[in-house]
Amino acid sequence: MKIRIDGGRLLDEQTGELYGANVYYDDVEGRILAIGRDLPSADKTIQLDGQLVLPGFIDMHVHLRDPGFTAKETLASGVQAAAAGGFTEVACMPNTSPATDTAAVVADIVGRSRDIGKAGVHPIACITVGQAGEALTDFAALKTAGAIALSDDGRGVQHGMRMLEAMTAAKTLEMPIVIHSEDETLSGDGVIHPDAARRLDLPGILGESEAAMIARDILLAERTGAHLHVCHVSTEQSVALIRWGKARGVRVTAEVTPHHLLLDESIITHDDAVFKVNPPLQSERDRLACLAGFLDGTLDIIATDHAPHTEAEKSLGIARAPFGMVGIETVFPLLYTYLVVPGIVSLPHLVWGMTRRPADAFGLPGGSLRAGAVADIAIVDIVQERAIEPAAFYSRGRNTPFAGWQVTGWTTHTIRRGKLIYQQGEERLA
Ligand SMILES: NC(=O)N[C@@H](CC(=O)O)C(=O)O
Numbered sequence: 236m237k238i239r240i241d242g243g244r245l246l247d248e249q250t251g252e253l254y255g256a257n258v259y260y261d262d263v264e265g266r267i268l269a270i271g272r273d274l275p276s277a278d279k280t281i282q283l284d285g286q287l288v289l290p291g292f293i294d295m296h297v298h299l300r301d302p303g304f305t306a307k308e309t310l311a312s313g314v315q316a317a318a319a320g321g322f323t324e325v326a327c328m329p330n331t332s333p334a335t336d337t338a339a340v341v342a343d344i345v346g347r348s349r350d351i352g353k354a355g356v357h358p359i360a361c362i363t364v365g366q367a368g369e370a371l372t373d374f375a376a377l378k379t380a381g382a383i384a385l386s387d388d389g390r391g392v393q394h395g396m397r398m399l400e401a402m403t404a405a406k407t408l409e410m411p412i413v414i415h416s417e418d419e420t421l422s423g424d425g426v427i428h429p430d431a432a433r434r435l436d437l438p439g440i441l442g443e444s445e446a447a448m449i450a451r452d453i454l455l456a457e458r459t460g461a462h463l464h465v466c467h468v469s470t471e472q473s474v475a476l477i478r479w480g481k482a483r484g485v486r487v488t489a490e491v492t493p494h495h496l497l498l499d500e501s502i503i504t505h506d507d508a509v510f511k512v513n514p515p516l517q518s519e520r521d522r523l524a525c526l527a528g529f530l531d532g533t534l535d536i537i538a539t540d541h542a543p544h545t546e547a548e549k550s551l552g553i554a555r556a557p558f559g560m561v562g563i564e565t566v567f568p569l570l571y572t573y574l575v576v577p578g579i580v581s582l583p584h585l586v587w588g589m590t591r592r593p594a595d596a597f598g599l600p601g602g603s604l605r606a607g608a609v610a611d612i613a614i615v616d617i618v619q620e621r622a623i624e625p626a627a628f629y630s631r632g633r634n635t636p637f638a639g640w641q642v643t644g645w646t647t648h649t650i651r652r653g654k655l656i657y658q659q660g661e662e663r664l665a
């Protein structure tokens with residue numbers, strides 16, 4: 236079928252200006268045929284009224300929890316939540332059970348997510364067996380099965396020589412090494428930023444635990460030539476180190492989360508584990524440094540670190556609850572409302588950070604709307620405004636610190652390879 240999206244507004248990919256145009260695509264080929272005002276007639280039309288027609292969003296850091304932790308999230312609930320957030324592609328982290336450390340687990344995730352038919356899923360497989368930080372996994376076999384990168388996310392690889400071996404092997408296969416930077420000899424048993432920890436009489440996490448490992452791994456990326464991607468950057472020192480690495484010509488890319496762009500540790504005034512995340516909410520100065528880093532391109536992409544947990548787990552209090560926040564259904568509305576509307580970040584800069592830049596950094600299709608490109612599209616409504624309501628999430632995780640925040644920029648339709656994978660108000664998958 237030929238389908239046309241009429242009456243929307245697109246971003247000019249050169250100038251970043253919004254302009255009115257229609258989009259014409261084929262749902263079998265899954266490609267955009269033409270963009271413009273005078274297009275051939277279609278079998279079906281999606282009629283809009285000025286909504287934004289954007290490239291489908293790409294999230295390089297989500298936890299889908301399947302296999303193993305399906306009370307937190309399942310593949311089905313995760314990819315439906317992703318589609319509801321406007322995402323056409325997500326990369327999922329390997330801290331599953333069993334860990335995503337064999338070709339069989341990678342192939343299972345790829346196959347089942349394809350059958351569900353919502354957002355596309357790209358597994359990031361473990362660097363070390365069982366994420367234990369010891370023996371390396373079989374990178375070549377993981378790549379053949381469909382892994383797009385390697386990470387022990389959830390934990391840092393503590394042993395420097397092990398990381399050097401991993402980068403050397405990853406370089407020969409051209410697989411990115413994606414790092415959760417945390418020197419555990421510095422973070423210890425900390426749970427939140429030291430200032431918040433002092434107020435609540437809890438153990439703190441030193442910011443240096445992140446920056447120290449980033450420094451080590453930039454040096455190892457320089458030595459090996461591997462592509463290093465730094466997850467969830469949260470401190471001023473980390474941003475400075477990545478800026479330094481880029482200036483030296485090291486192949487380093489980095490991501491920043493919506494919570495590290497919008498929140499700081501001062502929000503933690505009482506013992507509520509909804510604010511517990513790793514790396515922790517940092518100081519206001521760190522938050523502003525992350526924002527500046529995103530604006531100048533040091534932090535290339537926005538990633539949510541969508542980390543669902545059950546209500547029972549999150550009700551254990553900050554000392555005992557697991558780290559993590561959900562984010563995939565609310566990232567665009569939050570960043571649009573609180574960064575674009577007040578003029579802090581431009582709309583194209585936000586959109587490229589969620590589309591073109593992750594596609595370029597990881598060699599994924601999508602990220603651009605033009606004739607010949609894949610028909611991966613997010614349609615968002617910047618008039619409709621409502622409060623974030625966790626009970627309405629498609630995700631099983633309800634653990635967001637943004638409940639009740641009033642936002643606009645909700646996704647109304649998500650299209651992947653020409654197929655409608657989300658329409659606002661649709662039923663939850665079983
Ligand atoms: N970010 C988190 O606080 N939690 C993540 C792990 C991670 O991304 O480090 C999780 O898996 O729950």
Ligand SMILES: [Zn+2]
Nearest residue numbers: 388389415466
């Ligand atoms: Zn992590």
